[in-house]
Amino acid sequence: GYEAVLPLIEDLVLEDARKSPLARARLRGIRRKREMLDAEGGTVGTIEAAQILGGISKQAVDKRRKRGTILAMPKGGGEYAFPLWQFAENTRDGLLPGLARVLRSFSVENPWMQAEFMLAPNARLGGKKPLNALRDGEVGASALAASAYGVHGAE
Template identity: 40%
Template sequence: MSNASLAPLPLDDLSDAFAPDARARAILRGRRMLREDLKSAGGTYDLGEVCELLGAISRQAVDKKVREGALLAVPGPGNRRRYPTVQFDGEGRLVKGLREVQAALPTDNPWMVLNFLVNPDARLGNRPPVALLRQGRIGEVVEAARRLGEQGA
């Protein structure tokens, strides 16, 4: 092996080696999508705020609502649960139908649930599902949730 083959390559010749591959770019896109979904959701409440909104209920009662699917929680900073504000109405009550929608979705990933709720859906006239839940149109949203991921749905 000659010394010439061991000579350092100019940094410009390595630029493609520093570029993220397809998997790494997908991870970044996913992170950006989460950020946009949270913005669309109006941000989040912390546990204390949710306890207050729901009538001074206990932390255990909040946890039970999350386990039952009546309340959506996403991992927040420090891996502490945060509760998207979009699931509450103007009076601070939970939007009706959330439990049924979560049960109908083909995922239990809270980020996917949030994504479904806040983004316009062609099956719902290009309106966000949460907007229809606020109107009491639970059946339509549940059906759209059930069909999520179906080919041609």
């Protein structure tokens, strides 16, 4: 999978990075993706996500991903990494309360950028990570911050 290949790619890019600023930037991107995959408990694949969501089908998980109501980062080969931090017990949809609203609020469709937003401190939330703001019940503020994320001239 993607996680297994990242260290190999990183090693190859590291050799180029000594020579090229562009390669150094690529290396930073690879490292950041690995950090996001490992953050807050890591990720699971589609089958595990389906089990966490109460034993729903893989197709139902894929439908949620396509609708944008669950976050999944592409790993290649049609496989996806679902961050564990988005799941919650004792909720109607099996997800962190308010997450679907935040995901629908994004103006950016790139799941890596959406994950970056959720895990990075945000000035619109008083320096709090949107993930933590959601955990604290700040759904409206988190959705508003998500709607501004990636918009030219906004934070």
